[in-house]
Amino acid sequence: MGYNAFQILKEGLTGNKGWRPVWRDPEPKSEYDVIIIGGGGHGLATAYYLAKNHGIKNIAVLERGYIGGGNIGRNTTIVRANYFMPGNSEFYSHSLKLWESMEQDLNYNTMHSGRGLINLFHSDGQRDAFARRGNMMCNQGDDAILLDRDGVREHLPYLDFENHRFPVYGGLYHPRGGTARHDAVAWGYARGADQLGVDLIQQCEVTGIDVKDGVVQGVQTSKGAIRAKRVGIVVAGRSSQVAAMAGLEVPIESHILQAFVSEGLKPTVDHVVSFGMGHFYLSQSDKGGLVFGGDLDFYASYAQRGNLPMMEHVMEAGMALVPALGKAKVLRSWGGIMDMTPDGSFVIDRTKVDGLYMDCGWCYGGFKAVPASGWCMAHLMAEDTPHEVAKKHTFDRFRTGHGLMDEEGTGSQHNLH
Amino acid sequence: MRINCPICGDRDRREFYYLGASDYLNRPAEGDLDAIHKYLHIRENPAGVTKDLWHHEAGCSSWLVVERNVTTHEILGVELASEVAK
Numbered sequence: 001m002g003y004n005a006f007q008i009l010k011e012g013l014t015g016n017k018g019w020r021p022v023w024r025d026p027e028p029k030s031e032y033d034v035i036i037i038g039g040g041g042h043g044l045a046t047a048y049y050l051a052k053n054h055g056i057k058n059i060a061v062l063e064r065g066y067i068g069g070g071n072i073g074r075n076t077t078i079v080r081a082n083y084f085m086p087g088n089s090e091f092y093s094h095s096l097k098l099w100e101s102m103e104q105d106l107n108y109n110t111m112h113s114g115r116g117l118i119n120l121f122h123s124d125g126q127r128d129a130f131a132r133r134g135n136m137m138c139n140q141g142d143d144a145i146l147l148d149r150d151g152v153r154e155h156l157p158y159l160d161f162e163n164h165r166f167p168v169y170g171g172l173y174h175p176r177g178g179t180a181r182h183d184a185v186a187w188g189y190a191r192g193a194d195q196l197g198v199d200l201i202q203q204c205e206v207t208g209i210d211v212k213d214g215v216v217q218g219v220q221t222s223k224g225a226i227r228a229k230r231v232g233i234v235v236a237g238r239s240s241q242v243a244a245m246a247g248l249e250v251p252i253e254s255h256i257l258q259a260f261v262s263e264g265l266k267p268t269v270d271h272v273v274s275f276g277m278g279h280f281y282l283s284q285s286d287k288g289g290l291v292f293g294g295d296l297d298f299y300a301s302y303a304q305r306g307n308l309p310m311m312e313h314v315m316e317a318g319m320a321l322v323p324a325l326g327k328a329k330v331l332r333s334w335g336g337i338m339d340m341t342p343d344g345s346f347v348i349d350r351t352k353v354d355g356l357y358m359d360c361g362w363c364y365g366g367f368k369a370v371p372a373s374g375w376c377m378a379h380l381m382a383e384d385t386p387h388e389v390a391k392k393h394t395f396d397r398f399r400t401g402h403g404l405m406d407e408e409g410t411g412s413q414h415n416l417h
Numbered sequence: 418m419r420i421n422c423p424i425c426g427d428r429d430r431r432e433f434y435y436l437g438a439s440d441y442l443n444r445p446a447e448g449d450l451d452a453i454h455k456y457l458h459i460r461e462n463p464a465g466v467t468k469d470l471w472h473h474e475a476g477c478s479s480w481l482v483v484e485r486n487v488t489t490h491e492i493l494g495v496e497l498a499s500e501v502a503k
Contacts, residue, residue, distance in 0.1 A: 240464075253438070303489060303490050307418050309429075
């Protein structure tokens with residue numbers, strides 16, 4: 001079913017009774033060419049691009065819960081390409097281009113909004129670092145504008161510019177950055193994949209991965225055994241557990257990241273604003289809720305909720321930057337489980353098991369990567385060679401120390417990102 | 418979350434710095450690169466009970482081995498790292 005304005009008008013006038021489920025609910029077949037474990041944004045995008053770009057038709061996505069119930073529904077929806085390190089830079093640049101064509105490609109309103117993103121800086125040294133980052137972004141073919149204090153004031157008049165600890169010196173403006181509706185991204189890719197013949201199998205937990213003589217044979221699930229020549233593990237948040245089913249050890253520690261939404265307010269915050277020194281970022285959803293968050297809680301956790309000290313820290317940072325926030329009430333808070341890698345960058349790679357591939361380690365930046373992650377994972381699984389923009393994202397970089405993508409320059413060790 | 422420091426007693430989580438899995442106590446021999454890679458990067462990362470190293474930096478400055486359920490944040494036991502490493 002395609003969507004168009006005429007259909008929306010017609011359904012609106014006839015009580016919206018004509019809408020039908022947009023993807024099937026099939027039982028698993030006994031064998032597929034490709035199985036993707038994980039029906040989150042990345043898994044769905046992988047299946048979609050496997051079918052669309054590589055012509056593979058016999059694909060299943062196995063999801064333990066329901067489509068859109070994991071981290072794709074638990075993030076703060078920010079889309080950007082302001083990375084610095086070779087490897088990340090070209091990957092996220094590719095991803096942003098895919099975001100900009102996604103709605104036409106999927107015929108689905110993912111509410112992508114290139115509303116602009118501003119990273120604030122608060123010292124001369126930080127200005128230099130951001131100028132350098134901006135140049136890197138321009139060299140990559142993306143957009144970056146260095147704003148001075150008055151430039152920031154034009155965009156963000158509601159900040160406390162005279163903050164004594166971190167006075168606002170300026171900001172790096174990334175006009176094409178912005179947000180998208182996170183659930184719609186999952187639904188759009190799910191619908192697109194289903195239309196290309198992909199079986200989306202929900203409530204189907206993978207309980208084992210069958211490996212014989214170093215070659216993957218298929219998976220064991222709560223709905224029985226399913227054979228496949230190629231299997232992709234795309235389960236960021238539970239990567240260690242699923243990898244262990246195939247005897248793999250991964251360089252991942254799971255951490256909790258909290259986020260918050262205020263009650264609905266009139267349009268106030270037009271951009272995405274990040275206040276790195278306070279570990280705080282802010283945007284406003286189309287429903288009017290202020291969406292904001294901070295840093296990890298900084299201890300290993302699989303609980304999808306955090307602790308109060310980080311909540312207090314985020315609120316303090318928010319009040320320091322935007323004192324008016326104190327008038328708003330926090331409506332909800334939640335936590336998501338992050339696959340943290342030592343260098344803070346992700347992995348899309350083969351494993352030591354033939355036919356078994358992993359897409360993992362998204363740290364706290366998986367949402368903006370959804371399209372390119374699917375694109376590159378699909379390429380890797382179809383061609384058995386890494387895609388050009390993701391070829392640096394190997395497991396081996398941690399062992400050798402070559403090609404680490406430590407975006408923050410803090411070191412390649414757990415608990416530093 | 419509160420951690421019962423063997424020296425200072427029951428204290429707020431904010432007094433402690435988290436380092437990571439207590440595997441850090443088992444330092445491999447120099448020169449064995451694969452073992453060092455595993456020591457530094459590879460994590461068992463269970464979704465259940467873990468033993469982690471925490472530093473009581475705003476208290477007695479002891480390194481502690483904290484046994485914790487990471488799906489519930491329940492603290493199951495706390496020992497001095499110096500005792501565990503003996």
